[in-house]
Each structure stands twice: as structure tokens, then as C-alpha cells.
Amino acid sequence: MLRAYRSDDVRQAEAPLLERGVPLMDRAAAALATEVIRRVRALGNRVPGTEVLGLVGSGNNGGDVLFALARLARRGVSASAILTGTPHAAGYAAASRAGVRFADAGTLRSLAESAEVWIDGLVGIGARGPLREPALEIVRELEEVRVGRPVEPLVIAADLPSGIGADDGTVPGLALRANVTVTMGIAKPGLVLDPGRRYAGEIVQVPLGLEEFLPSEPALLSVGARDIADMWDVPGPDSHKYSRGVVGVMTGSLRYPGAALLSTSAALAGGAGMVRYAGPRETSRLVVSQHPEIVTDMGRVQAWVLGSGVNMDDPEAASEVARRLQESITAGIPVVLDAGAITLLGSIDVPSTVVITPHAGELAELLAARGEPLSREEIAAAPSRAARLAATLTGATVLLKGSVDVACAPDDPLWAQGGAAGWRATAGAGDVLAGLLGSILAQWGDELADLGKGHGIPARLAAAASYIHGRAAAIAYGTGRPIVASEIAGAIPQAIGEALASTGE
Numbered sequence: 001m002l003r004a005y006r007s008d009d010v011r012q013a014e015a016p017l018l019e020r021g022v023p024l025m026d027r028a029a030a031a032l033a034t035e036v037i038r039r040v041r042a043l044g045n046r047v048p049g050t051e052v053l054g055l056v057g058s059g060n061n062g063g064d065v066l067f068a069l070a071r072l073a074r075r076g077v078s079a080s081a082i083l084t085g086t087p088h089a090a091g092y093a094a095a096s097r098a099g100v101r102f103a104d105a106g107t108l109r110s111l112a113e114s115a116e117v118w119i120d121g122l123v124g125i126g127a128r129g130p131l132r133e134p135a136l137e138i139v140r141e142l143e144e145v146r147v148g149r150p151v152e153p154l155v156i157a158a159d160l161p162s163g164i165g166a167d168d169g170t171v172p173g174l175a176l177r178a179n180v181t182v183t184m185g186i187a188k189p190g191l192v193l194d195p196g197r198r199y200a201g202e203i204v205q206v207p208l209g210l211e212e213f214l215p216s217e218p219a220l221l222s223v224g225a226r227d228i229a230d231m232w233d234v235p236g237p238d239s240h241k242y243s244r245g246v247v248g249v250m251t252g253s254l255r256y257p258g259a260a261l262l263s264t265s266a267a268l269a270g271g272a273g274m275v276r277y278a279g280p281r282e283t284s285r286l287v288v289s290q291h292p293e294i295v296t297d298m299g300r301v302q303a304w305v306l307g308s309g310v311n312m313d314d315p316e317a318a319s320e321v322a323r324r325l326q327e328s329i330t331a332g333i334p335v336v337l338d339a340g341a342i343t344l345l346g347s348i349d350v351p352s353t354v355v356i357t358p359h360a361g362e363l364a365e366l367l368a369a370r371g372e373p374l375s376r377e378e379i380a381a382a383p384s385r386a387a388r389l390a391a392t393l394t395g396a397t398v399l400l401k402g403s404v405d406v407a408c409a410p411d412d413p414l415w416a417q418g419g420a421a422g423w424r425a426t427a428g429a430g431d432v433l434a435g436l437l438g439s440i441l442a443q444w445g446d447e448l449a450d451l452g453k454g455h456g457i458p459a460r461l462a463a464a465a466s467y468i469h470g471r472a473a474a475i476a477y478g479t480g481r482p483i484v485a486s487e488i489a490g491a492i493p494q495a496i497g498e499a500l501a502s503t504g505e
């Protein structure tokens with residue numbers, strides 16, 4: 001499970017170590033230099049003679065890079081640095097002693113054109129607001145140089161790409177895109193959340209021993225393969241179909257019959273003991289003809305999936321969904337509220353056992369109905385803020401879908417799941433996610449009902465569903481090919497199986 005912490009928490013955790021004289025910056029610099037050497041070798045190049053350009057701001061982030069350049073220079077690297085102001089004194093002295101050349105801003109372009117590696121130490125967690133001059137002009141010029149080069153440089157960011165918000169992943173101005181980010185001590189939320197994540201490239205975490213000084217609750221978490229075993233119910237000898245969880249699915253319509261099929265396919269594939277389908281007669285026939293294991297008479301369920309493909313313009317269908325929602329809330333049964341049904345929360349408050357699964361457009365509509373209008377663009381620019389706002393306004397757990405899915409309840413930590421390739425963005429993929437989430441909520445249904453209202457477990461389960469959905473999509477697209485939503489549903493059992501067998505991260 002990846003854990004990310006805000007800048008303030010990282011600073012507070014560093015303080016006692018610095019007081020004890022632990023050489024944190026030296027460790028950070030060593031890790032940065034090691035990563036440069038490893039990557040240069042991986043490209044098939046020799047380290048001595050390699051040209052490396054360091055971009056050095058006046059804070060400790062610049063200090064990390066100066067000490068790293070000093071180490072690299074001692075290994076025969078041809079190291080230069082561009083300074084944006086008065087640099088970290090000890091770092092400057094070390095770099096000077098090691099033979100690092102200090103260039104003035106006028107030579108930036110020619111140095112950037114020839115250097116194989118750029119190391120970004122303009123700003124780290126000390127940055128506030130959009131990147132300012134002279135760093136801003138440097139980034140602008142470097143991005144111009146990058147597109148004009150026959151071979152792109154390898155860009156390594158120290159701690160985080162300069163220009164991204166460490167705590168929320170927003171990019172209020174320009175930011176320097178990296179291939180690798182060597183992050184110090186612990187990950188920061190901005191490296192995981194969109195749009196900052198897109199600037200970070202591969203994340204390498206440098207252990208600095210901060211863990212024992214960090215708060216027990218991170219600002220952001222991300223589910224990994226190993227966590228699935230703690231969340232998915234693996235049946236034992238005494239399990240039966242009811243104990244494994246029953247999902248009720250009310251999805252699809254004559255207008256969107258496929259949504260019924262996709263959501264029930266995913267609910268079955270997710271491992272619940274039984275799926276009951278409650279939709280129009282025509283879609284029921286379709287669902288049962290494709291999945292004979294689906295039951296259409298009603299009885300007890302431990303979770304509901306409501307809304308995917310339901311025609312909410314049809315008053316009868318809309319009031320049926322609203323009724324199921326109210327009954328489930330009263331009974332403490334978790335609910336996935338998808339697509340058009342999300343608009344029901346425009347006027348009613350719900351507990352966190354209700355999980356809504358909007359994309360940016362649907363969230364914009366909900367927020368507008370709640371008197372907090374945000375455009376789709378504003379939501380895409382700060383998805384975690386938008387998801388949290390919707391959770392706070394409605395009480396629901398929000399799973400905001402995007403290239404990174406973000407899940408949160410009103411108060412508990414944020415979850416973020418990224419990394420699934422763009423092939424996942426295909427019609428019906430949301431119906432699959434809703435069904436899958438219903439399946440895991442049903443497995444937890446009795447526990448959730450016992451725990452009552454106002455806790456963060458549904459957000460954790462939403463993140464798990466998002467993780468499995470992303471992995472299933474990855475299995476379906478393989479090394480890269482177009483896929484359709486039913487293939488994602490089809491790959492869910494394999495994705496769960498692989499995660500349960502995983503011994504990795």
C-alpha cells in the first residue's frame with residue numbers, strides 16, 4: 001500500500017532526525033546520484049564524460065542537487081549547474097570543490113541542448129503557489145529545448161517535479177516534466193494525483209527513516225496487489241452463497257440494456273455469492289440469457305448497485321431507484337449509486353455507506369445542484385478537492401473516476417488509484433466498475449451494517465475495486481490494443497486471482 005504525506009508532516013518528521021544530526025540531505029543526494037548513474041548505464045552509456053545539467057533553486061531542494069552533482073563530478077561526470085538565486089551554502093561549496101561548473105542563465109539553452117541528463121532541483125516541498133521567475137523562465141526554455149532535441153534528455157526530479165503542488169497534485173502554472181522522480185523519505189500526494197502525477201514519471205522512494213515520526217494517518221493511500229487479500233473475501237470451508245454476499249443490481253433500461261449486462265457481469269466476476277437482478281422485464285431476460293446464474297426474484301441483499309443505465313427521465317424507474325436507496329440507508333445496506341442516479345443526492349444527505357461513482361461531468365452536475373458549481377475543467381485540475389467537497393456536502397463516499405480514480409468519505413484519508421492506461425476509457429467501463437464495487441461491498445455488507453455510519457471502509461473498498469478494475473483492463477489490453485468494457489469484466493477474476501497470489505508490493 002502506498003502512503004503519501006503532506007509537506008508539513010514530512011517537515012515535522014524530518015525535524016527530530018535533523019536535531020540528532022542525521023545527514024538527511026547527504027542521503028538524499030547519494031540516492032539522487034545513484035539513480036542518475038543507474039539510468040545512464042541502463043541507456044548503455046558510460047558514466048565518465050556524461051553531461052549532466054543541474055537546475056538549482058535557493059532552497060534545500062537545490063541543496064540536494066548540488067551535493068548530488070558533487071558526487072557525480074567525482075565519478076567523472078561533466079556536471080554543470082544553473083542557479084536561480086543564492087544557493088545552499090554547503091552544497092555550493094561541495095559542488096565547487098568537486099569541479100562542478102556554474103553557468104549563467106545565458107548558457108542554459110546550449111547546456112540543456114547537449115546534456116544527456118537534467119536534474120531538477122528548482123523547488124521541492126518548500127514551493128508555494130505557481131512557479132515564479134527566474135525558475136519559470138528556465139522551465140519554459142527547457143521545455144522548448146526538449147521538443148527541439150533529436151533525443152530527449154533524461155529528466156530526474158529531486159523530491160518532486162518543480163511546479164506541481166506537493167499536497168494536492170495541482171499544477172497552477174508551468175511544471176518541468178520528469179522521467180523519474182526521486183522522492184525523499186516518503187511519497188507526496190501530488191505525485192499520485194492528477195495532474196501532478198503526469199509530470200512525475202517513475203517514482204523512486206528514498207528511505208530516510210521518517211516513518212516513526214510521521215502521523216499514523218497518511219494524507220493519501222493507494223491500494224496495491226498485496227492489500228487485496230485483506231479486502232477480498234476468500235471463501236472458506238463453511239462459506240455459502242449467502243455468507244459470501246448477495247448483490248442486488250438495479251441497472252439498465254430499454255434505452256441502455258447493455259448497462260444491465262455489464263454491471264451484472266462484473267458483480268458476478270467480483271466474487272459475491274449471488275447476484276439478484278431487479279430491472280425491467282426485457283433487460284431481465286437479456287441478463288438471464290447471458291448469465292443463467294443470476295436470480296431475478298427478490299430477497300435479502302447485502303449491497304445494492306443502483307443507476308447504471310437507468311433512464312431517470314422515466315418517473316417510475318426514478319422513484320424505484322429512490323425507494324431502494326432510502327430502504328438501504330434505513331437498513332444500513334451499502335449502495336453504489338451510479339450514473340443518472342447520482343443526481344438523487346442533489347437534495348438528500350446520506351451516510352458514507354452510499355458510494356457514488358461519478359465522472360467529472362456527473363460530479364459537476366451534483367455540485368451545481370448543491371450550490372457549489374465547479375466546471376469539469378476545475379474538477380480535472382483538482383480532483384481530490386472536488387471529491388472531498390462532494391463527500392462533505394452529501395455525506396456519501398465519492399469515487400471520482402478519471403485517469404486516476406480518487407475515493408474519499410467526508411473525513412477519512414483520500415485514496416487514489418492510477419496507472420491504468422487510456423484504453424480503459426471505453427463506453428461501459430463505468431458500469432463494470434459499479435458492478436464490481438457492489439460485489440465487494442456485498443462481501444463486507446454485514447460488517448458495514450454493524451459498524452454503522454460515518455467510517456472510511458467504503459472508500460477503501462472503492463479504491464480496491466478501482467485497483468482491480470485497472471488491473472483487469474491491463475490484462476485485457478495486454479501490451480496495448482483497443483478493448484471493450486465486457487473484456488474488462490471478463491478479466492476481473494484473473495485480476496483478483498493475481499492480486500491474491502501476489503507477494504510483491
Ligand SMILES: NC(=O)C1=CN([C@@H]2O[C@H](COP(=O)(O)OP(=O)(O)OC[C@H]3O[C@@H](n4cnc5c(N)ncnc54)[C@H](O)[C@@H]3O)[C@@H](O)[C@H]2O)[C@@H](O)CC1
Nearest residue numbers: 024025058059060061123124125126127128130131132159
Ligand atoms: N529538511 C531537510 O534537511 C531535507 C530537505 N530535503 C529537501 O529539501 C526540500 C525542501 O527544502 P526547502 O524547505 O528549503 O524548500 P525548497 O527548496 O523546496 O524551496 C524553497 C525555495 O524556493 C523558493 N520558492 C518558493 N516558492 C516558489 C515558487 N512558487 N517559485 C519559485 N521559487 C519558489 C523559496 O524562495 C526558496 O528559495 C525538499 O523538497 C527536499 O528536496 C531533503 O534534502 C531531505 C532533508
Ligand SMILES: [K+]
Nearest residue numbers: 120123160162
Ligand atoms: K524539484
